Every structure is written in C-alpha cells, then in structure tokens.
Amino acid sequence: MSTSSLAASKRNGSALARLITTPTFGPLIVLIVFCAVFSFATKTFWATGNLSLVVQQSVIVGTLAIGQTMIILTAGIDLANGGIAVLGTILAGRLVAEQQNPVLSLLFALFICTVFGLTAGLLVSRLMLPPFIVTLGLLGIVTAITRLVAQGGAFPVTDDLLSWTGNAFAVGDTSITYGMIVMFVLYLLVWYLLTHTAWGRHVYAIGNNREAARLVGIPVQARLLSVYTFAGLLYGIGAWLALGRIPNADPNALQSANLDSITAVVIGGTSLFGGRGSLWGTLIGTLIVAVLRNGLTLTGIDPLWQDLITGILVISAVALDQISRKKQR
Amino acid sequence: MRTDVTTKVTLPPKGTVVLEARGITKRYGHVTALDHANLELSAGEVLAVVGDNGAGKSTLIKVLCGAVVPDEGEVLLDGKPVHFRSPLEARKLGIETVYQDLAVAPALDIATNLFLGRELRHKGPLGTWFRLLDKNRMRREAQHEMDELKFHLPAIDSAVEKLSGGQRQGVAVARAAIFARRLVIMDEPTAALGVRESGQVLNLIRTIRDRGLPVILISHDMPHVFEVADRIQIMRLGRRAAVTTPQKNTMSEVVAIMTGAARGDEPVEGNGG
Numbered sequence: 001m002s003t004s005s006l007a008a009s010k011r012n013g014s015a016l017a018r019l020i021t022t023p024t025f026g027p028l029i030v031l032i033v034f035c036a037v038f039s040f041a042t043k044t045f046w047a048t049g050n051l052s053l054v055v056q057q058s059v060i061v062g063t064l065a066i067g068q069t070m071i072i073l074t075a076g077i078d079l080a081n082g083g084i085a086v087l088g089t090i091l092a093g094r095l096v097a098e099q100q101n102p103v104l105s106l107l108f109a110l111f112i113c114t115v116f117g118l119t120a121g122l123l124v125s126r127l128m129l130p131p132f133i134v135t136l137g138l139l140g141i142v143t144a145i146t147r148l149v150a151q152g153g154a155f156p157v158t159d160d161l162l163s164w165t166g167n168a169f170a171v172g173d174t175s176i177t178y179g180m181i182v183m184f185v186l187y188l189l190v191w192y193l194l195t196h197t198a199w200g201r202h203v204y205a206i207g208n209n210r211e212a213a214r215l216v217g218i219p220v221q222a223r224l225l226s227v228y229t230f231a232g233l234l235y236g237i238g239a240w241l242a243l244g245r246i247p248n249a250d251p252n253a254l255q256s257a258n259l260d261s262i263t264a265v266v267i268g269g270t271s272l273f274g275g276r277g278s279l280w281g282t283l284i285g286t287l288i289v290a291v292l293r294n295g296l297t298l299t300g301i302d303p304l305w306q307d308l309i310t311g312i313l314v315i316s317a318v319a320l321d322q323i324s325r326k327k328q329r
Numbered sequence: 330m331r332t333d334v335t336t337k338v339t340l341p342p343k344g345t346v347v348l349e350a351r352g353i354t355k356r357y358g359h360v361t362a363l364d365h366a367n368l369e370l371s372a373g374e375v376l377a378v379v380g381d382n383g384a385g386k387s388t389l390i391k392v393l394c395g396a397v398v399p400d401e402g403e404v405l406l407d408g409k410p411v412h413f414r415s416p417l418e419a420r421k422l423g424i425e426t427v428y429q430d431l432a433v434a435p436a437l438d439i440a441t442n443l444f445l446g447r448e449l450r451h452k453g454p455l456g457t458w459f460r461l462l463d464k465n466r467m468r469r470e471a472q473h474e475m476d477e478l479k480f481h482l483p484a485i486d487s488a489v490e491k492l493s494g495g496q497r498q499g500v501a502v503a504r505a506a507i508f509a510r511r512l513v514i515m516d517e518p519t520a521a522l523g524v525r526e527s528g529q530v531l532n533l534i535r536t537i538r539d540r541g542l543p544v545i546l547i548s549h550d551m552p553h554v555f556e557v558a559d560r561i562q563i564m565r566l567g568r569r570a571a572v573t574t575p576q577k578n579t580m581s582e583v584v585a586i587m588t589g590a591a592r593g594d595e596p597v598e599g600n601g602g
Contacts, residue, residue: 197460198448201437205445208434215432216446216504217417275436 023269024281026320030267030313031288038295045298048174054287054294059165059179060085060245062286063238064257065264066190067117067231069282072265073194074227075207075274076124076131080116080139081235082257087146088113088239092162093155093249102161110236116142117232118225125224139258150251157247165244179241186234191279203227207274264289267313271321288313341407343373347512347543348393348424353402355388362388364567365402368545370512375534375544377554380564381587387516389564390547394426394514395419406511423510427502429517435490435497439482440464440471442489443504474507478536480529495526499533506537513537514545519553531557551580563587565597 019025038045045051064081071078088109095105116138123134157163165179194200202223205213214220242254268285270277293306341347350368354361363385370376380386391397393404395413403410406422413419416426433442444467450456451463472485480499482492489497498518505513515534519527527550534557538544548554554561555575563571563586571586571593578586585591 196462196464198450198462199460201441201445201448201462204437205434208436209432211430212432212434213445215416215428217420218446275434 023276023278024284027267027269027281027284027288027317031284031291034288034291034295038291038298041295042298045295048172050294050298052175052177054290055180056177056245057294058286058290059177059183060238060242060254061257061260061264061289062283063183063186063241064235064261065268065282065286066186066279067234067238068261068265069268069270069277069279070190070194070203070227071131071231072262072270072272073203073207073274073277074224075210076224076228077135077262077272078120078228078231079132079135079258079262080120080142081135081231081238081261082254082259083139083142083146084113084116084232084235085238085242085257086251086254087116087142087149088236089242089249089253090146090150090155090251092239092243093157094149096157096159096162097155102159106161106240109239110233113236113239114229114232117235118229120232121225121228124228125221146251150249154251155249157243157249162240162243163247165241166247167244177244179244182237182241186237187279187283190234194279199223199226204275208276260289263310263314266317269317269321271325272318273321273325276321341372343371345372346370347372347407348545349405349408350389350393351403351405353389353392353399353404355392355397355399361567363392363399363402366564366567367569368393368562370543370545371560372543373538373541374559375538375546375557377546377548377558377561378564379548379551379554379561379583379587384564384587385567386547386564388567390514390516390545393419393545394424420508423512425505425509425513427498427505427513427515427518429520432501433489433497436488438486438488439475439492439500440468440485442500443467443471443474443507445504447508475503477540478503478506478533480533480536493526494522495529498522498526498530502530502533502537506533506540506542509542512543512545514547516547517549518546519548519550527553551583554583555580563593565589565593568597569595570597571595 064085067081068078091112092105092109095108096102120131120134120138123129124131165182166177168175168177170176194203202213202218205218206220206223210220243249246253264285265277265282266272266285267288268277268281268283270281289310292309296306297303346369348368348370350366352365352367353363354365355363366385366389368378368389378386378389388397392399395416395418398414404413405411411422434445437445449463449467451461455461456463468485475482475485480503482496482499489500492500498521502515502518519530522530531553534544534546546554546558558575561573561575561583562569563573563583565587573583582591586593
C-alpha cells in the first residue's frame with residue numbers, strides 16, 4: 001500500500017495549501033477585512049441591531065442567489081430571477097387583497113414561480129437554447145405579466161402569513177427574523193444536495209464538462225431541468241421573504257435583484273464558466289455586498305461608491321477565476 | 330479481492346470467444362462504411378483494430394459499443410445475439426468504452442470521476458432516504474482499484490486537472506476497467522498524449538488484460554499497436570482484410586495490407602483507397 005501512504009502524506013502536507021485554495025477562503029477574507037474596516041470607521045457597525053439589519057437586508061438576494069448558484073454551476077446563468085420573484089409578490093399580494101385564502105394564494109405564487117423555472121429549464125435542456133437568451137426573454141415576459149397583474153398599482157400586505165417572514169424574535173438583544181431562518185435552512189438544504197448527493201455531483205460535472213457527463217451516463221437533460229425548476233421554487237420563496245421584509249407588493253421593487261444575485265455568486269468565488277464554486281461562497285458574497293452598503297452608509301460616504309466598489313469586486317473575482325483556470329491547464 | 334462495486338462474473342478461460350461480430354454492414358446513403366465485416370475477440374487478449382481513414386474501423390467500433398445500429402449482420406456476446414440501441418445498453422451488458430477526448434470532469438477529484446454517474450450511497454436509511462453519498466467508501470474503493478491496476482496517481486481526492494494528460498486518460502481507462510464486466514473498448518486512447526504519457530496508458534491496458542478483461546484497441550499508432558496487441562485485425566474498404574500478430578508480420582507489412590499494397594489472408598477486392 002505504498003501508494004496510499006504516499007497519498008496520505010501528500011494530503012497532510014498540503015493542508016494549509018488546501019485551505020488557501022478552497023474557493024470560499026478568498027471571499028471570507030474580504031468579508032472579514034470589510035467588517036474590520038467598518039468597525040474602525042464607525043462605532044455603530046458592530047451594534048447587534050445593525051448586524052441584524054445587514055442580514056435582514058441580505059435575505060432576499062441571498063435566497064435568489066441560491067438558485068443562481070445552482071444554475072451558474074451548470075455553466076448557465078439566470079437573468080430573470082428577480083423578475084420572477086416580483087411576479088410572485090404581486091400574485092400573492094393581489095390574491096390576498098381580493099380576499100382569497102392566504103395559504104392558497106401563497107402556494108399559487110410559489111407554483112407560478114416554479115412554472116417559470118420549469119419553462120426556462122425546458123428551453124435550456126430540450127431545445128438547447130443559451131440560458132442567457134432564455135432568461136433574458138423570460139425577464140421581459142415576467143415583467144410584462146407582473147405589470148398586467150398589478151394594473152399600475154401596488155398591494156399593501158396586511159396578512160399574517162404573507163408577512164410572517166418579517167416577524168422577529170430576540171436572542172439576547174439581537175433580533176432574528178423568521179426570514180433569516182428560512183434562508184439559512186435553504187442554504188443548508190441546497191449545500192447538502194450539492195455536496196452530499198449524486199445529484200449535486202452531476203450538477204458540478206455538467207458545468208465542468210458536459211460531454212463527459214453525458215458519456216458517463218448522467219441524464220444531463222433531466223438534471224438541468226431539475227436545477228432550473230428547483231431554482232424557480234426558490235425564487236417563489238424569495239418572493240415570500242420580500243413580502244416579509246417590506247409588506248407591500250410593488251411591481252417596481254427588486255429592480256436590481258437579478259444582477260445582485262449574479263454579483264453575490266461571482267464575488268463568492270463560483271466560476272461563471274460552471275463546474276466550480278461553493279454555495280457558502282455565495283452566502284459570503286451576499287454578505288460582502290450587504291456589509292459594504294451598510295458600512296458605507298453608516299460612514300456617510302456617497303452611495304455612488306457602493307456601486308463602484310462592488311463593480312471592482314466583481315471584476316476582480318472573475319479575473320481571479322480566469323487566472324486560476326488558466327493555471328490549471 | 331474484488332470490491333462490491335461491480336458484480337463481477339467469472340471470466341471465461343483464455344481463448345474462448347467473448348465478442349463476435351458477423352457480416353456487419355452499415356451504409357450511409359451511397360457510402361458503404363462496413364461491408365460484411367467480421368470480428369472476434371477472445372478472452373484475455375488485446376485485439377488491435379487498425380486501418381486507413383475510411384476503412385471502417387470507427388464504424389465497426391461504434392456498432393460494438395452501441396453508438397451505431399448496423400443495417401445487417403449480428404453481434405454475439407458470449408455466443409448470444411445482442412442488439413444494442415444505445416451505448417447505455419452495451420454498458421449494461423458489461424461493455425465499457427474509453428473515448429479519445431479525455432472524458433473526465435477536470436474540476437472534480439479522481440474518486441468522484443471514477444464513480445461519476447454510478448455514485449455509491451450510504452447503506453441504510455441515510456442512503457435510501459437522504460440519498461447521502463458514501464464518500465469514504467468511494468475514495469477507499471477508488472484507491473484500491475488504482476492500486477490493483479498498478480496506476481500511480483497523487484492523492485485520490487485531488488482534482489483531475491492537477492494531473493498530467495496521461496494520468497487523466499488513466500482515470501478514464503481505470504473507470505472503464507472498474508465497471509466493465511465483459512470487455513473494454515478503447516478508441517484512440519493515446520491520440521492526445523505524448524510519448525511518456527502514452528506509455529502509462531499502454532501499461533494500464535496490459536494490466537487490464539492480465540487481470541482477465543479482453544480489450545479492443547483502435548489506434549493509428551503502429552508502434553503502440555505492436556507494443557500491446559496480442560492480435561491485430563486489419564480493416565480495408567469496410568471489411569476485415571487480415572488478422573495477424575505482431576510476431577507474424579512486421580509493421581511495414583501490416584501497413585502494406587492496410588493500404589492494399591499486399592494481400593492479407595482475407596483479401597478485399599478493390600484498389601487502394
């Protein structure tokens with residue numbers, strides 16, 4: 001067994017190297033640095049109330065970014081997720097405003113969001129259309145449907161079920177919303193699926209080398225379809241979280257969510273070329289953007305700098321990915 | 330010691346015919362790619378299939394691995410006729426194919442690649458209800474198989490992209506060897522590799538043969554063919570022109586039969602092509 005003992009010694013020797021090359025290591029350092037900088041710059045940053053706010057502000061994009069991560073891992077992209085979530089909020093909001101059963105209204109909104117995910121999945125997997133174009137088209141379609149359903153108005157939400165995700169309980173003096181719990185549970189669930197089931201292995205393999213995945217007998221079409229459909233369901237849950245955060249179904253809300261979710265995934269170290277990355281990286285990426293926005297606001301810096309710094313982060317993350325991929329060749 | 334990954338059947342004694350193709354014909358419009366081609370693969374041998382471009386060797390191999398359905402003729406596995414409509418059906422009967430273009434997922438580790446599409450789950454409720462993968466068992470069995478194949482690789486959980494081209498192809502070949510129960514087909518496995526890297530893969534082919542699995546090797550590379558083949562089937566104009574051994578004929582004689590400059594033991598009428 002000389003080979004395996006050799007392999008074992010190699011493994012131990014590179015423990016530090018492994019930590020550094022872990023895809024979430026870089027994003028984690030960036031998050032820690034930002035937190036450190038803002039805790040020196042403002043007194044209020046570390047206040048528990050403020051930290052709770054940062055997480056609350058990340059809940060919607062953080063959840064949309066779970067679906068986005070799965071899709072980007074298959075070497076796809078989703079430009080419609082924010083649009084689908086807004087449609088979900090409008091559907092649930094309007095139905096409840098018209099005195100429909102809240103449970104059924106919410107389920108209907110989740111169902112419609114899932115159907116849009118399924119539609120994207122069918123077009124991408126069966127017709128082999130580029131995900132970029134499919135979701136760009138779907139964004140236009142869902143935005144139009146949203147406006148048709150909303151009929152120029154917004155729907156204030158007073159129902160307890162729809163706004164439940166915004167309810168909070170206190171742990172010490174930190175306020176925790178149910179929305180945060182929902183998001184963390186979803187992260188745990190999808191992390192498990194991606195890393196501990198054959199389905200997750202297949203998602204990575206399809207994004208990494210689609211032809212190889214097909215040749216070893218992975219049902220590529222079925223896997224892609226399941227990824228997009230599941231992502232659609234997650235966008236529906238994102239809609240529910242949005243209603244909890246701001247209990248008003250507004251067709252003009254979440255305008256930047258599509259791109260914000262891509263930003264979170266990319267800053268989190270997942271490769272836009274597919275097959276590499278981690279879901280925890282996406283959570284860290286979401287928090288990096290939220291901490292940046294919050295910290296700059298607290299320090300009284302012009303909000304324009306937020307977008308500028310986020311832009312630099314995105315380009316740096318993609319550049320790093322590109323360089324490391326070239327090295328592997 | 331075999332692992333429980335594959336349900337290994339007892340391999341037939343050396344010399345018995347494992348796979349036989351009789352009178353295989355395949356036409357694409359006016360082009361006859363295969364014209365009543367034959368092939369026999371015996372247990373425990375490496376059979377090289379050589380031929381010029383267009384001689385029909387790729388089409389014949391595609392028929393054997395299920396990628397192409399022939400117009401005429403029959404394929405027999407262990408003497409029983411089989412009809413493959415897809416590579417998956419051939420695989421279910423124990424025929425694994427290695428393709429020339431390195432069919433691995435580079436970002437995933439060696440053990441994951443070996444078990445890709447055939448992952449092992451935990452036994453008990455964790456596996457059946459929660460679909461939990463048994464990563465340790467896959468790593469252990471992957472390492473065990475690699476040791477058995479005497480193929481040296483870095484840590485079994487390192488990413489395939491960290492390997493050399495020869496080692497990567499080694500992973501693809503090992504995957505086929507682990508899961509094949511009847512035979513392994515290799516389509517130009519060394520075409521993308523350098524001299525030293527090809528040597529690693531050729532060694533692996535010999536090890537697989539010595540463990541009892543017969544191998545069909547398609548190659549353009551005469552030195553490689555002469556290095557590992559027990560028998561050489563020469564294709565010409567869609568038919569078998571000759572079956573020889575590296576001992577009976579020299580490389581230039583084989584090339585002469587391939588191009589029609591010399592007659593094989595099953596002459597094919599027609600001028601060079």
